Amino acid sequence: MIDINKKASNGEVPREGVLDTIGSTPLIHLCRYLGTADIQLYAKMEAFNPGGSAKDRPARAMIEEALRAGTIDRNTTIIESTSGNMGIGLAQACCYYGLPLICVVDPFAQEQNVAIMQAYGARIERVTRPLQGAFLKARLARVMELLNEIPHSFWPNQYANIKNPLSHEQGTVQEIDEALNGEIDYLFVATSSTGTARGCRDYLQKRGRRTKVIAVDAEGSVLFGGLAGRRRIPGLGAGHVSVLAAGQKFDDVKRVNDLDCVVGCRRMVKYEAILTGGSAGGVLEAIRAMIPELRTKVCAAILHDSGTRYLDTIYSDQWVESELGCSIEKLQARIEQPGQAGRVAGQRGSRFTPHLREYVKEHATI
Incomplete structure (x- = not known):
């Protein structure tokens, strides 16, 4: 019999099921994206x-906690509102544990995401009209109806469940912090339920880190006192302030629009050969807009998912032109435009090694 506790030559130990592969995602040094050598930028690649996506972490945590507590069993129907990634994370976890799942989605959910949920066995409920101007409110109203209609049903409620931020506090940010030896000046996080940003902030505060946590929100999101407006990129911003989001404060909030997200995604492909999801593009462009104040700093960004689920939208020239009113020529100009071009003379205190600085000079000049 094979001793599964014995490490292989590469240090790997077999995992106990697919859910055990959640976490320990790569942290990648982005040498080219910003077009400057005096900022260290690291990306946490949650698409792995x-x-x-990053939603795998809270999805697993919420389901396993409910199983441990006896709140649910194999006869329980799980019901959740989702714009896509949480639905996939829950669909995988529910499939693994043999639990029926209903995902409530709206018209902005990517069809590929919906197809993945269905492939895992999830039932899809669609809302087609916003409630009081917000599709999130409409999704939540439908969740309430289903909970009343279906006996022995359970709502994990990603918008209020403390396991959401805890999964990131005990996983995502801890992995980043340990990889960078606690030396992080800025951490950039996309917000929607605010679970990721809240968990990261709590971890860093408890350990006395001086890291500034920057929440990246969408224009048209009502979070942090914003005004409701049209948004086309799922997973970034919210039309309703959730329990987890209420009263939350971060060191700063940066707002990005839909086109910023597209530019960030396209630029990431061009200069780093990485296909990122919509919210990641927004996060990256928020960082690029802050180049002057980030010089000599170590920055980390959590990139929530992959661009493979946005091929028909963000990576479609036709969609960008028809939905966002941006011609391909204008889009290309935005992609190639320097963020805040030019180095600031006399900068001191950079943590780059001479070797790394020379490498970036050679390879990252844009």
């Missing part, structure tokens, strides 16, 4: 989770 088995379900393809």
